[in-house]
Amino acid sequence: MSQSFAKTFASDNYSGVHSAIMQALIDANVGHVAAYGYDEYTDALQQIIREHFGKDAHAFAVFNGTGANVLGLQALMPRWGAVICAESAHIHQDESTAPQVVGGLKLLPVASTDGKLSPELIKSQLYNIGSEHRAQPAVVYISQTTECGTCYTLDELRNICQTAHEHNLKVFVDGARLSNAAVHLGVGFRQMITDTGVDMLSFGGTKNGMMMGECLITFDDKLTQSMRFLRKVGLQTASKMRFISAQFIALLSNNLYLENAKNANDMATLLAEKLQALGITPLYPVQSNGVFVRLSDQQSATARQKYAFYDWDGFDGNDGKVVRLMCSFDTTVAEVEDLVALIAKG
Numbered sequence: 001m002s003q004s005f006a007k008t009f010a011s012d013n014y015s016g017v018h019s020a021i022m023q024a025l026i027d028a029n030v031g032h033v034a035a036y037g038y039d040e041y042t043d044a045l046q047q048i049i050r051e052h053f054g055k056d057a058h059a060f061a062v063f064n065g066t067g068a069n070v071l072g073l074q075a076l077m078p079r080w081g082a083v084i085c086a087e088s089a090h091i092h093q094d095e096s097t098a099p100q101v102v103g104g105l106k107l108l109p110v111a112s113t114d115g116k117l118s119p120e121l122i123k124s125q126l127y128n129i130g131s132e133h134r135a136q137p138a139v140v141y142i143s144q145t146t147e148c149g150t151c152y153t154l155d156e157l158r159n160i161c162q163t164a165h166e167h168n169l170k171v172f173v174d175g176a177r178l179s180n181a182a183v184h185l186g187v188g189f190r191q192m193i194t195d196t197g198v199d200m201l202s203f204g205g206t207k208n209g210m211m212m213g214e215c216l217i218t219f220d221d222k223l224t225q226s227m228r229f230l231r232k233v234g235l236q237t238a239s240k241m242r243f244i245s246a247q248f249i250a251l252l253s254n255n256l257y258l259e260n261a262k263n264a265n266d267m268a269t270l271l272a273e274k275l276q277a278l279g280i281t282p283l284y285p286v287q288s289n290g291v292f293v294r295l296s297d298q299q300s301a302t303a304r305q306k307y308a309f310y311d312w313d314g315f316d317g318n319d320g321k322v323v324r325l326m327c328s329f330d331t332t333v334a335e336v337e338d339l340v341a342l343i344a345k346g
Contacts, residue, residue: 007335010308011207012177012289015328018209018260024250025211025243033242037061041245045215048252053201053217054194058224060216061244062236065176066095068202068214070103071234073139075218075227076170076200081138082106083172084125088115088147088313090174102234106135114284115146116156119163126167140164143174144181144192148283149268149290151184154196161197171197176204176214179261180288194219205251209260209329213244260329264289267327267336274340283322291325295343302346307339 008014017025033039042061049059062068069091073083083099085092087109091099099105110121117140128134140160145151152160164171173193175181178201182189193201201217216231218224231237238244251257265288272286275293283292292312295303300323303309312322325339 007331008308009325009327009331009339010310011326012264012328013207014308015209015330017211018251018256018329020256021210021247021250024246028242028246033240035239035241036237037241037245039242039245041242041249045245045248048249049215049217052189052252054190054219056219056221057194058218058227059203059248060218060227060231060236061238061241061248062214062216062231063212063238063244065090065174065202065204065206065214066098067234067236068216069095069141069172069174070098070105071231071236072172072200072202072216073099073105073141074103074234075216075223075230076139076172077105078136078138079104080132080136082108082135083139083141084108084110084117084122084137084169085141086110086112086115086117086121086143086146088112089141090143090147090176091141093147108135108137114150115143115148116150116152117142117160118156119159122160122163122169123167137167137169139170139172141172141174143176145177145184145288145290149286149288149292150284151181151287154185154187154192157192157196157198161199165197170199173198173201175201176207177261177288178203179208179257180265183258183261183265184287193217199223205248208251208257208264210247210251213247215244215248261289263329264327264331267331267333268325270333271325271327271336271340274336275343278340278344280343289327291327292322293325294322296346297321299343299346303339303342306342 108125203215268289312324
């Protein structure tokens, strides 16, 4: 059953397309252009990705986030390998069986209180190394920001990469909300990803104002050479790739990615502050564009008369559930205040 909402706090996927990105699509929709990435837009995308991530970075535009995660992890893994991830990780909780069925990936989920992995949690899975009877840990998967809305610091990222590399593991970052992390940390992508030692990145655009598309980014020449073939095998090579590339060019030009992410983050901070004034405290630090709180059933029902949002893990058997309230690039102060007023009324 389809659902339509004027505005929503359910997901940043619900938002529309930023006007500058829509204009970029219109501008790219002229004439005949070579297919499968052999076009001027995809060439230009390579240059802007190198500007943001360093001279060794190479971009591979793909259709969607699940495809990016599965393909990227496949590229880093031997057939007998396994992926260490948090229990709350997107690949474990939100991508059905795609990692297993499509990617053939074995996941080793680890309990985490805030969505983050740590060197200690990673090491907890490093046993029976060398035994053919256990899938061998090969990749550490983290999300920046996490599914709990928390953001890894630069030191945390460096420590994870150092630990992984000391044990011959690769590090894959799901950066569906990487722009939100950049805003929170006040750093550039190169400092956050390239300089900390990340091996491969899925850079997100859909949640930050794009119509569709994600971008896998490699930093190793050998991996870069193989990714063109792997992307095709993984069903992620777009024929009209210019339309994905043009969107990323617009997003990464004139700091639009920061502008969009900053509004989403700012609105989440405002929402958290106003809820705290009602005595409703977020369950996790608000470090991006998501606010997780426990609302009573009546508060949720009243707010849902106008706004959509998701229940989250955390039902405690009493009155109320944990809900996730997500802000987007186009969320306004008036909408935040209206939502809080409905919750207060409930």
